[in-house]
Each structure stands twice: as C-alpha cells, then as structure tokens.
Amino acid sequence: MATAMDALDRIVEGNRIYAQKTAAKDPNAFLELSKGQAPEILWIGCADSRIPETTICHSRPGELFVHRNIANCVHADDMNAASVVEYAVAHLKVKRIVVCGHSKCGGAIASLGDADLGTTLNTWLHPARELRRRHKAELDALPDDDVRALRLAELNVHQSIDVLRQHPAVKKAVGDRGLTVHGLIYDIGAGQLRLLEDAAARGKGNGLWSPNRH
Amino acid sequence: MAEQQEVQKYLQQSHDKIFESNKKWAEEQKAKNPQFFDELQKGQSPDYLWIGCSDSRIPAEAITGLGPGEMFIHRNIANLVCNVDLNVMSVVNYAVRHLKVKHIVVCGHYGCGGVKAAMTPQDLGLLNPWLRNIRDVYRLHEKELDALEGEARYDRLVELNVVEQCRNIIKTAAVQQSYAENEFPIVHGWVFGFKDGLLKDLKVDHEAILKDIQKIYNLTN
C-alpha cells in the first residue's frame, strides 16, 4: 500500500501526463474545450470508484455532463440532483438523460437490510429501502443477495427515472424537443453496459421506448 | 409491433455509439489483463474521494490518469459541499467512514458555468437555492473580489469557492473524527485550467483550517 503522500503525487503526475498527451495529440484541444461545453448526455451514476463513466463509455471530455452520488438516486426533494438536472436540461439542453445503476452496488446491498448506517446514510437510502419493502415478494423469491441487490439496483434506476420525469425542466423538454430518459445497468464483472427494458412489464410506459410520448 | 420496431431502430441509432464504445473498452481491458473485471468485482478500496463539477469537460478519472476502482466520485453544479445537502453528505460519510479514503480533493475549474451564473444578478428559478451558496462565498470575500475586474474576479471566485468547500468538508463530523483517530483524510483544493489541462493546487492547509474551525465547529468530542 502506497503512503498517503505517494497517492497524491500519483494523480498530480497522472494529470501532467494527461495534459501532455492531450496537447500532443491535438495542440488545440484545450483551446477548444475552453470555449464551452455542449454535452448531449446527462449521466446520473453511482459514486462507486469502479464506474468512471467517461472511461467505460470511451467518451471524450465534453461529451457527458455528470452527476454521481450514492446508488445513483434521484429523490424529489434533493436540490443537489435537481439543480444538476435543471442546468443540464434547461440551460445546456442535453438530448438524453441516462441513469446508470450497477451490479455489486454498496448502496443497493445496504438497502437489502435495515442496518443502522448513521442518520445521514439511513436517510439517503430510505427510499431504496422502501422500494425493497414494496417489492419484497419478488426479491425474496430470488436465489441470493447478489441477485437481489442487482434487481434492487434495477428497480432503483426505474424509481429515479420516475422522479426525473416529474422534474419541471424534464417534463417540458420531453414535450418540446423530445428529450429522452434511459435506464442502464453496468455489470462490474463484465465491464459492460446493458439497457433496462422492462418498463412495459411495470404496467406503464416510462417513455424509454417512445421518445416522443409523455 | 410496428412501434416496437421503430423503437428498436431509434435505440439502435441513439445508443450504438455508447454501447459500442463500452464494448470495445471492455474488450481492451480484458485483453490487457484477463483478471481485470474479476478483481473489480471483489470490491472497491479507493484512496481518493473527488468532489468536482458536473461540467462535461472535466472527467475526474481521465484528467488524473486513474483507472476504475481508484477514486470515489461526487459531481454537482460548481462542486459545492453544503451541510444540509444529504446527497453530498452521504457521499462524504460513506467515503470517510466506510471506504476510509486517504485524500479528499475538491476540484473546481476556471470558466465554471455555475460560478458564472452565481455572479449574474438574475432570478434563475430552481437554481436559486443552489447558487445561493456561491453568492454567499462572494459575500464572505466581497472586498477582495470587488477589487478585481472581469475574468480575474471570476477566476478568483472559482478559487475561493473551492477553498470554502474544503472548509465545509473539514467541518463535518466524519472528517474531524477520522482525522483525529487516523490522521486522514487530508482535504485538498484544486482548480482545473483549460489553458493547459493542468490542476492547480490551491495549497489548502488542512491542519490550519482544522485548527481554525474547531474553535466553533469541533465535533470530535
């Protein structure tokens, strides 16, 4: 294990290499970036270190506007996420919002039970734990906690999407210019993204399949 | 069925790029190291927590050269850490108490749209409460900022905002208690510049800020 200062030196050095390489490939790269951003996608993902969105999507800087929190939750009363959504949708006019959950999510695993994680995390995970209670029969029928956590992660993505659809800027942009909202699951063990497509099975369309309907 | 087909076509076009790129990336990693994803599957133990701006031009891992599993990430508008914000507070809490990160980096950037918006005297609707935090940073440093002009004032507010957010993190019980016990995490304030793609260290003095705030905010018991 590296010492504390080494760890810091590492990212300072990593940044130096990034700056050099980027400029070597395209001397105008930073000049172009400095002019502004026009990302097409708002990415709402988990804070988990294993899912660096730009890396796993092979994207370039400037392509994904990013919000990451514990278990990629969008709660209706959360001003942090709501502000990100407002800025991305109303001001930057992104074309798509992606909510990405993942396998082995610590937040989903913790939400399978009611262990006391302290007031802050208990409150943050409360909606996910409620979701688990609402889907108890389905989750109980699954073979093990790994599968249960993955299913809860999926349900949680849908829940976040449902909340997103009520955001005033999202509502307006879906109607006015065909903004679409999508759910993804990232499989940590395979490194691959998968589109969530069981919206219809939930008895109502969430717009995932029909970009112009809302 | 017809709708289904149309939908498939739509999804194909809109998602091809992201999925194809992702697949390519996953294959590359496996070719380089067949155990890569098996290792990641076992869990995470990142050394760093990064609190940065949502701005698309500053992908934290890419600009620091870190790979999957190395940095826990929170990104919001203008990299703010507000004490009543459950979102960022649960990230800090989890990173410090459960993952035991060694470093917390608050990274702002010059040309930040959030900071710019906060410098604009205008009703921005839903964004008002969030931007209010940056306006408050301005008020705290009004004299210094008013003495500056245009870009210089804007750049300086970006820096002062980062320092203020570092202070906010140090004020948390999680950080104070962990630091008293383990001498980590250490909080750092950086600013990313588009001019050269480099991170500027604002030399935030963790120890000094801690001593300074503990007169009023000591939560170590």
Ligand SMILES: [Zn+2]
């Ligand atoms: Zn997660």
Ligand SMILES: [Zn+2]
């Ligand atoms: Zn910014």
